[in-house]
Amino acid sequence: LFDASMVQVTNALTRLSDEASSVRSAGLDSGLTNALTEAAPIYRALWWLRHDAANRRWIAAVRTLLAEHGDSAAQIEARIFQRPWASPSVRVDVCAYTNWAGAYTTEGPSHMNMASLSPGNRGTLGFETLFHEVLHTMDDSVFTALRDAFHTAGKRYFRDPTHPFIFYTVGATTAKLFPGHVPYAEAMGLWARNPDYVRILPLLRQHWQAYIDGTITLAEAMRHIAEAW
Ligand SMILES: [Zn+2]
Numbered sequence: 001l002f003d004a005s006m007v008q009v010t011n012a013l014t015r016l017s018d019e020a021s022s023v024r025s026a027g028l029d030s031g032l033t034n035a036l037t038e039a040a041p042i043y044r045a046l047w048w049l050r051h052d053a054a055n056r057r058w059i060a061a062v063r064t065l066l067a068e069h070g071d072s073a074a075q076i077e078a079r080i081f082q083r084p085w086a087s088p089s090v091r092v093d094v095c096a097y098t099n100w101a102g103a104y105t106t107e108g109p110s111h112m113n114m115a116s117l118s119p120g121n122r123g124t125l126g127f128e129t130l131f132h133e134v135l136h137t138m139d140d141s142v143f144t145a146l147r148d149a150f151h152t153a154g155k156r157y158f159r160d161p162t163h164p165f166i167f168y169t170v171g172a173t174t175a176k177l178f179p180g181h182v183p184y185a186e187a188m189g190l191w192a193r194n195p196d197y198v199r200i201l202p203l204l205r206q207h208w209q210a211y212i213d214g215t216i217t218l219a220e221a222m223r224h225i226a227e228a229w
Helices: 014-019 030-081 124-136 140-153 164-175 193-210 218-228
Strands: 007-011 090-095 104-105 110-116
Touching: 014 104, 030 090, 030 104, 030 124, 090 218, 110 124, 124 164, 140 218, 164 193, 193 218
Parallel strands: 007 090, 090 110
Antiparallel strands: 104 110
């Protein structure tokens, strides 16, 4: 990728596993430091080899997909989100487990954590989630357009408003690059389960898709969505 386009995928727990002292110097709460220091030898003996192998397998698999279509996905999504692709780089750490969703991103600086054992990160879903997480760090143009359009329409936008745009865009892009890919939100039933998502999906299909296809502008797409909301 990301060699050209910049995500370093690393095996996060290597550091923790290699250096016991890194737990002490990580600046964590002392109770947590003590618990981790006590658990570390057990973790190392029982789990680390398996988790390390799973992390390496995940990294190798996603690197193959990235070599194939990583640059195209970055280019397409940067154009749609009207932001330069995440630069200079986004750090991606891979762990056996991360959070309930299987991936999360913290900002300032951008730092992504991906779970190698999460079923939602298998195969091309891992590729999709990687790009999904990066878009969380570059969604401000989309947010500004959305906020302005809802303000003009005199409507309140929903909670976490750029998220369905990220799901839709990355899902559609991944499916275009890897025919047969079922987007994450579809595979996990998000479009059917979350009431805001149920409501916005037809608007995304109509207006956001028209913007993706280049027939209307970002501002026009948001205006249509806000008016129909
Ligand atoms: Zn997300």
